[in-house]
Amino acid sequence: MGTSESDIQQLIQIDAMNYRCNLMRNNSGAMKGTDGNYVRFGLGNVSPKQGTKSSDLIGFTQVVITPEMVGKTIAVFTAVEVKEPAWKPGNDKREHSQRAFLDWVKAKGGFAGFANSVESFRKILGV
Numbered sequence: 001m002g003t004s005e006s007d008i009q010q011l012i013q014i015d016a017m018n019y020r021c022n023l024m025r026n027n028s029g030a031m032k033g034t035d036g037n038y039v040r041f042g043l044g045n046v047s048p049k050q051g052t053k054s055s056d057l058i059g060f061t062q063v064v065i066t067p068e069m070v071g072k073t074i075a076v077f078t079a080v081e082v083k084e085p086a087w088k089p090g091n092d093k094r095e096h097s098q099r100a101f102l103d104w105v106k107a108k109g110g111f112a113g114f115a116n117s118v119e120s121f122r123k124i125l126g127v
Helices: 005-019 093-107 118-125
Strands: 021-025 029-032 038-041 057-064 073-082 111-115
Touching: 005 021, 005 057, 005 073, 005 118, 021 073, 073 093, 073 118, 093 111, 111 118
Parallel strands: 073 111
Antiparallel strands: 021 057, 029 038, 057 073
């Protein structure tokens, strides 16, 4: 029996602690409420028209910054989209939305990327 996406996710969360990275599961989606309207849940899941889908794991990585701020620690926003071990990058609609969110996080100075193993997660952090 192979390693599942859920197994990879848990291994990444455990490994992340070795790098002062705290990651939390971010369930996102939508369900129909009793009034017939959809209720959306998950970080940033405002509308399907928005074109982004936040990542499976959301958190922060502690880093010590610039010489003039020696000794101070900051938290850098971190987003990891977890995939099954055999995953290869594609361009379906869902993955396109996930990539848009990851690109947005990286453009703002955060750590973000797709991971299908602990090793690929470490590459996101640059360790």
